Amino acid sequence: MKPLIVANWKCNPSTFAEAEKLFLAVSRGASKTGAEVVICPPFVFIPGLSAITKNPVKLGAQDAFFQEGAFTSQISINILKQFGCKYIIIGHSEKRALGETNKIINKKIKACLENNIIPVFCIGENRQERRLGKTSKILKSQLKEGLKGISPFNIGKLVIAYEPIWAIGTGNACDTDKAKEANIFIKKTLTDFYSGKNIQKVRIIYGGSTNPDNALSFIKDAGMDGLLPGGASLDAKKFVAILNKF
Numbered sequence: 577m578k579p580l581i582v583a584n585w586k587c588n589p590s591t592f593a594e595a596e597k598l599f600l601a602v603s604r605g606a607s608k609t610g611a612e613v614v615i616c617p618p619f620v621f622i623p624g625l626s627a628i629t630k631n632p633v634k635l636g637a638q639d640a641f642f643q644e645g646a647f648t649s650q651i652s653i654n655i656l657k658q659f660g661c662k663y664i665i666i667g668h669s670e671k672r673a674l675g676e677t678n679k680i681i682n683k684k685i686k687a688c689l690e691n692n693i694i695p696v697f698c699i700g701e702n703r704q705e706r707r708l709g710k711t712s713k714i715l716k717s718q719l720k721e722g723l724k725g726i727s728p729f730n731i732g733k734l735v736i737a738y739e740p741i742w743a744i745g746t747g748n749a750c751d752t753d754k755a756k757e758a759n760i761f762i763k764k765t766l767t768d769f770y771s772g773k774n775i776q777k778v779r780i781i782y783g784g785s786t787n788p789d790n791a792l793s794f795i796k797d798a799g800m801d802g803l804l805p806g807g808a809s810l811d812a813k814k815f816v817a818i819l820n821k822f
């Protein structure tokens with residue numbers, strides 16, 4: 577399977593003109609990549625960028641609400657689907673830090689799967705949890721609560737992003753050994769929760785200070801199925817250099 581590279585633009589750039597420029601530069605640069613490329617811009621840029629989206633770049637979103645109706649400020653999955661969003665990042669640590677719980681994350685993942693959108697479900701430990709040897713415990717509880725009630729049929733559609741919080745935006749990515757350990761642990765945990773062949777279809781990707789120099793090793797050495805670059809995805813040259821590794 578092609579490596580999946582999901583660009584998380586977060587709350588950037590500050591104008592649509594810059595977003596369009598970045599999107600077009602990445603689209604041009606991505607013409608030869610062997611990766612599956614998804615760009616997740618801020619919500620309000622999605623309609624404008626959807627009008628200029630072309631292969632191989634796909635659009636995604638950084639979050640979505642699990643219902644429609646009287647929910648002031650929320651954006652539903654159906655709203656996003658109209659503009660061609662195929663993937664939605666769910667449970668990013670920066671959302672969790674603002675109060676998003678495992679319970680809400682679980683509802684959002686279910687809503688994505690029910691609506692044929694692929695959730696990119698983010699999990700990861702913080703620095704202190706790692707230091708105290710609690711990484712596995714944290715990953716297991718995030719997986720257990722986030723995946724509650726998800727059927728063995730639907731589980732195969734999922735993307736899980738291992739994003740150690742201490743590596744995000746720091747310039748210090750996780751060692752490939754540690755990323756490999758987390759990858760193996762996530763796979764093992766999934767087999768504890770589910771039986772059947774579908775869990776082999778779950779894609780596990782890595783995020784946290786990825787760049788053109790370390791991108792390939794997360795795939796080759798840590799066995800990841802893709803990457804979730806943040807900072808590097810805001811620089812067309814750097815992001816295209818990542819894409820061109822594949």
Ligand code: PGA
Pocket residue numbers: 584739743744745746747783784785786804805806807808
């Ligand atoms: P980073 O962000 O690549 O800037 O560390 C990754 C993320 O938060 O998804």
